[in-house]
Amino acid sequence: MLSPGLFLVVALCGGLGACLRFVLDALVKQWLPAPLPWGTILINLSGSFALGALTGLMAQQLLSAQWLAAIGSGLLGGYTTFSTASFETVRLLQAGRLAASLVNALGTLAGAVLAALLGFQLVGFF
Template identity: 55%
Template sequence: MSPLVFVALALAGGVGAAARFVVDGLIRTRFKTVFPWATFAINVSGSLALGALTALTAGSVLPVEWSFIAGAGFLGGYTTFSTASYETVRLLAERRYAASLGSAFGTLLVCVAAAALGYWAGSAWTG
């Protein structure tokens, strides 16, 4: 990895984390519920974007370096598996079993489906 790619990766990660902070705040101020909708939406949208990014890279539309910067950097900073795990465990500790199960399995299923949809869309765009 070149020093330029390394710096771009680090900067993209910081921008992704800042984007997550902004999106999280926007969603939390609009939806006051027990379920962690902000984290859910961030992880689903990140999965969708990573699926599309992967297809574009596989179709040689996007250089591998840019895919790495955008995927591992920006989307790595943007998405948050650890927060999703924490929020699921918090719901479980609060005895909100249905919300905890919805968070755990809903996140898994919907994120995988979003990644597949993103990959399909990216593949369709590459021809």
């Protein structure tokens, strides 16, 4: 059951995650002006890794469902961004950059799954 308090915590964590995404993406764009959207890629890979680790902690009963909701759905849900990754892939296609769009789409998908698996596996060793 979703209590009003947990709903508020998830919402606040979601806002914080979105702010973190905005700041990190801006910093990466300053440091690494490149033909690929490296900020979004880094955000989605690091968020997938963190969610994998959180899931591993919950599987080991070291994290409650409420914490997973707050951090996983809230913070990391606001932090990661599938819609931006999709938009940037379409933008690359529209610019006639087929190879870059494929690298962005397939690389982000495969990388996110591998990052989540790595996070889950690393927690299993502790």
